[in-house]
Structure formats: C-alpha cells, structure tokens
Amino acid sequence: MHLLAFDTSTEWCSAALWMDGRVIDAAVHAGQAHSRLLLPMVSSLLAEAGLTLGELDGIAFGRGPGSFTGVRIACGVAQGLALGASLPLLGVSTLEAMAEEADAEQVVTCLDARMNEIYAAVWRRDPSGWQAETEAMVCPPAVAPLPTASGYVGCGGAFAAYPEILARRYADLLTDIRPGLIPHARSIARLAAPRFRAGMAVPPEAAEPVYVRDKVALTIRERTMGTRPGGNTHGTGMSA
Amino acid sequence: MLVLGIETSCDETGIALYDTERGLLAHALHSQVAMHAEYGGVVPELASRDHIRRAPRLIGKALADAGLEIGAVGAIAYTQGPGLAGALLAGASLAAGLGVALKVPVLGVHHLEGHLLSPLLAAPRPEFPFVALLVSGGHTQLMRVDGVGLYELLGETLDDAAGEAFDKTAQLLGLGYPGGPQVARAAETGDAYRYKLPRPMLNSGDLEFSFSGLKTAVLNLAKKEGPGATADIAASFQAAVVDVLAGKCLAALTRTGMDRLVVAGGVGANRALRARLDAEAGRHGFTVFYPPLDLCTDNGAMIAYAGALRLTAGAPSDGGFSVRPRWELAELEAVPVS
Ligand SMILES: Nc1ncnc2c1ncn2[C@@H]1O[C@H](COP(=O)(O)OP(=O)(O)OP(=O)(O)O)[C@@H](O)[C@H]1O
16 A cells, blocks of 8 residues: 655655555654645655556545644645545544554653643543543643653653743653654655545545634634634634 | 645635536535624634635535536635635645645645636626736725636725725624625615715826725715715715726726726625726726636636646646635746637
C-alpha cells in the first residue's frame, strides 16, 4: 500500500510517503508559508520515490486540532488532490500523531491553542493502538488534563508556550518534556496505514477538519443574554 | 478549454464550469446567509469552516449538472482576493491540490475583476470599452474599462458601499439580513415620495459617492415615524440611492464620452435601479448591460470566466498558492483579448 500524508497544523510543514512500511519524509519550519511549501514538498517526495499520485492508495492529513487556517490548508489540499486523482482520504488527530511521534508508551500531548489556551489529550498505547485516556480538549494550561499515574512523556509546542504553568501542573507526573515535538506526517502515515486497510477512509467531500474549539462567536441571542461561550471551550475570540 | 471556477472570498461558496467554446455549463452556489444571520453579520471563522465543508460537494454537483467528469477540467481559476483571508485560503487550497492532481494550470483571480466582467456572460455582451458601475456589499465604484486588466477608477464611495447602506437600512428598519432584497421588497408597497431623503454628493461635480449620511437620515426618520412607516421609508431610501447611482452613471458616461454602461455586483440585482437605468438609457441614447440576475452576487461563474479570459491570453499558472486579502484592481496586468 502506498500513502501520502501531510500536516500543516503547527508552524511546521511536513509530508511523508508510506510505501508498504518504508517511509520517506520531509519537514520544514514554515512559519506562515505552508501554502507555498506544501505542494512542492509533496511533489519532490513523489519524484524521489518515483511515484505518481495515481499510484497511491490514499491520502492522510493532520485533521487538527491546531491552527484553524493550517488544518484547513491540509484538508483543502488533501480534498483537491483526492478529487483530482480519485483517492480516498483519512484525517488523523494531530494530538495522536504527536503521541505516535514520541516513541513512548504513555504520552501527554499539548499544542498551543492561542488565547491562553491549549489543545490537550492524554494517551496510553495498548496492543490495539493509542487509547485516549482523556479526549482532545481545549482548556487553559492551568487545568490541562492529568494522567492518573506518573511515567508519562509530555510533548508539543504548548510546553514551550506555557513552560512554568505546565511544569507546575504536571509536577512529577512526566519523565521527560519535548516541546519541539510536532505532529509529523510520518507518524500520521504510520497511524493511517492500518485504518486505510480497515476501510476507514472517506471520499474527499466527507473529509473535514476537527477544530476542537467549536464555539468561535456568540449569536445575537447569546450576546443579549450575556452568555459566555460555553461547551468545551473558554474562548471568545475568532482565530487560533 | 474547460475552466473550473472556485469562489470563497466571503459568505458564498460558488463553483462553476465555463467552457471557452461552449460558454457557462454549470454553476453551483451555497449561500451562508442563514448561518451568519444568527450572528448579525459574517463571522469569518465560520465562513472559512463552511467553505471547506461545502466546496468539494459543490464541485461534484456542478460536474453532474454538466454531465462531465473531473478529468475534463483543463484549468482552475480561484478567487485570490480581496476578501477574508481564511475563506480565500479554503478555496485556494482546494484549487491548488486539484491543479497538481489534474496537472492543469491554476490561476488566482481578482474578485472584483470577476464582478466587473460578469456582464460579458450575458447576451448581448458589451464590447470594450465601457463604463462600469460596480455596486456590491463592499464596493461602490465607477470604472472606465478598456479591456481585461485595463481599469481606470473614475470615482468611488468615500464611506459606506451602496450594498452596505441597503444592509444597514434593513437592520435599522428591522428587516433582517442581507438587507438589499428585503429593503427592495418592502419598498414595493411603499411611497417613494413620502419622505425627502438626502441625495448625498449627487451634484458634487465629481464621481465620488457617500452613503453614510443617508443611513443616519434613515435612522432618524425610523425613530420619528415608527414601524408603521417602514415601507415608505424603504421606498424613499431606495429612491435616493437609485437617484445618486443613476446620476453618477450619467456623469461618468458624459465625462468619458462613452455610450455603454455595465452594471455589476449585488445591488445590480435591484429592480428599481435597473428600471431607472433602462429609462435613462432610452432617454440619453446609451446601452446598459447587466449580468444574468443570478450572477449579480458572488458566484463561481464570474471567477471561471475571468480566469478563462486571462488563461487563454496566456497568463501563467500560479504554481503554489497564495491569497491577497487586500488587493487593488489597479494592480492587475492588462491582457490582450481577441
Ligand atoms: N435586490 C437588491 N437590491 C439592493 N441591494 C441588493 C439586492 N440584492 C443584493 N443586494 C446587496 O448586494 C450586496 C451583496 O452583493 P455581492 O455579493 O456582490 O457583494 P459582497 O460580496 O457583499 O461584496 P464584495 O463583492 O464587494 O466583496 C449586499 O449588500 C446586498 O444587500
């Protein structure tokens, strides 16, 4: 099976090709330049592997959470490539991809969600794969989700954005902290391969980002009632 | 050449297929108006989310309507700007991905150029050169158009756009969003002569517009007269806007010595405006052209069409993709068009 994977949910842009277990990949610190870098990166990986899009079995993308615009770039490009080459799509959680990237059995993944919040989840690996001990959520770093025991590895950009708060929050629950770890496309590809085999992929029109922060504005009614944004979010702002 | 047009600059997802030999083959549209109405205006993040959700399905619908497969697409035109950055990026990403997969050129199109050239999609089509009145939710401009990319701004609004004035008036009168069609409907049963509203800058001697004072006048009037007067206020307001727009169009035609007027943008759908301009055309001996009614507001067809004109004139493909949320028409390059 041959898969293309990519992610643009953070300041990094990464892409990977999975070829029956063999992986080639690339990643650059893109800042805001994902739209310029992603497709050339994909093309050069395909050229390196001597493959065309038509020879792939599917495309996996980092579906979020992460930068709203970033996850849409990945999703939109994936939709376009898949529509044009008649391929199925599969979105993979960026937080799960970080757990996979961490090369550990128990992982706390935290991405910066801006507006003084983080996207976070707690993961444990069992024989069937990664189990979310707490589902992906958006919350202030001071109330980040806790593992039930110690011995976890903390990963992701939020550990660089909120080092003190998260250090205090996790105290001695973490054996290691890796702020530089990203939801790399090679991990997305590894997670996606068995799911493609299990028939979990969807047609391009059914592929969607998963933002986690879902309340992004107040309705007129909510404003007049003085509601604060509720649900699983605390933000009132418009961007991330 | 079959061009796929993708428009996602604001709150409408527009997809169209334009063939340079056979004309417009299909166009599909999803309006987010109902979604944003709850929020009292366009929420940019929600707009972007909706575009990415709808666009692939709309492409499927347009292809089905035209009885074509995606492989038949020979080029892609997407709205590169101006507009909401996140919304533009949703369409640009999709366009760029499709372009790579289909190995076809991808071209970013200026949204206002799309509007400006949309009357050329109707029959009879205007020849260059002409004077264009662009009246939408975000713009009110008079332009001299000598060809594709040859745009000279003759005058524009100093404050609110005409469509914006309609929208705000609707809000003041409690008529809902978007306001243009609502005000127009209310005006049908109203007396346009009951209230004498100002005709801002009608006799200013230049081709500039101003609509914010009119809005204030409506506000004061609505407060004074109460809800019973809604239809008459709407009619009086519409008459004032139509007077100003028509007056400035005549002035622009006189100033440029041209005898062709092209009207584009959402307010161009307004019947009272069309009736007035048609009457003036008869009286003063010029011809007025409009886009097809369903192509006045944002749509994919105008983007496919503008893209097709530029691509057949040899415009190079963009390669990667980028958006330009702020982008002046005057920055466009001219292209020869046969
Ligand atoms: N029948 C009508 N009468 C008056 N105004 C109308 C009518 N129909 C639509 N409009 C107005 O047209 C505007 C929408 O037009 P359009 O979609 O061309 O512009 P936009 O996308 O808001 O702005 P722009 O294209 O400048 O970025 C709205 O302001 C709407 O109220």
